[in-house]
Amino acid sequence: MVLSTQQPLLSRLLTVRRTSEALIAPLEPEDLCLQGMADASPPKWHLAHTTWFFETFVLGPFQPDHRPADPRWGYLFNSYYETVGPRQPRPQRGLLSRPGIAEVLAWRRRVDASLEQLFSAGEDRRWSGLVELGLQHEQQHQELLLMDLLDGFSRQPLEPCYRSDWEEAKEAPGSERRWLEHPGGLVEIGQGSHHDSLHLDSANLDSFHFDNEGPRHRVWLEPFALADRLVTNADYQQFIADGGYQRPELWMSEGWSLCQTKAWQAPRYWRREGPEAPWQWEFTLAGRQPLQPQRPVRHISWFEADAYARWAGARLPSEAEWELSARERSDELLQATGDLWQWTASPYRPYPGFQPAAGAVGEYNGKFMTSQFVLRGSSRLTPEGHSRLTYRNFFPPASRWMAAGLRLAR
Structure with a gap:
């Protein structure tokens, strides 16, 4: 569509x-x-x-x-x-x-x-x-x-296929990660103005934004760099091979507790033939498929993304860093939209000056601004024309069933 x-x-x-x-x-x-x-x-x-x-x-x-x-x-x-x-x-x-x-x-x-x-x-x-x-x-x-x-x-033992022609996120071109430097400074992010919290103008699709995307406001950023591409399955396999799921020093305390309680050993839909076998398969909407090394790793929680970034000597980007880079470096920032939602380091909180709309529709986003983290971009599953660089998706940090991956920052 x-x-x-x-x-x-x-x-x-x-x-x-x-x-x-x-x-x-x-x-x-x-x-x-x-x-x-x-x-x-x-x-x-x-x-x-x-x-x-x-x-x-x-x-x-x-x-x-x-x-x-x-x-x-x-x-x-x-x-x-x-x-x-x-x-x-x-x-x-x-x-x-x-x-x-x-x-x-x-x-x-x-x-x-x-x-x-x-x-x-x-x-x-x-x-x-x-x-x-x-x-x-x-x-x-x-x-x-x-x-x-x-x-x-x-969860079905037969691993049914939704659509045999379904394709997951594509591989990023090239093989070497590049770092896109930004000097930081006082920048503006978000949509609208302080008097435009719930934007419901139907003139055209580009003008629409949800209330949590505004108002536009200023943020101070120290100099930073973003990776030009998403972390791949091959990258993540190195984290697993290096004991990433057995090293508490890499994890937030709550995440480590979940990792142990739920016996996390790999991303949500990775599969293997036995407890000691290598991870060779991934469950998709096309059923079980061979794990493709250069495709972006997906269906990981915020805790896993954060632990991987720490293992890699990096961190997750803030949502302001992500939005600024996606806007100003769109020709260099690969896989910004259309592949996977990307975890950020930013908790889901209201922007300065945010006011929910009056009435029941005011419950749409504002009431969830606690105990969640922001994801940016969009995924292979996002409908055509529904993504924006200011779009703020949000989920609890333990969630891993959504189409979420990660991009490194430093």
């Missing part, structure tokens, strides 16, 4: 909605309620939740002719909007075998028809920004659907 910034909002919206449904085409009916862990959600739930979002925040207030779903579905498919009402506990979403997929898809059709009817009288700034937010929200869930599915399939 390719979205043009010149496409009208309704056209982009319907394209995104169709793309979500295309993602489940390779699945069996039994896969649609698959939830491999508490942090994941089943594919059917993603399709229903994104539909609930439009019905709740757009059609409910602005389209009185819309026929809503069974009101009990609001409990099933609300995610974390406390001001809207209670919800099904996240770890138990896999229990929602009903409504069936046919009912969910019929609901999606009805919501899409009501959205088209809403647009028939022309766009209205009272709701066009909310539609844009819903569109971007659904793209986030498209990526989450695939990451959650990968986790679920990885």
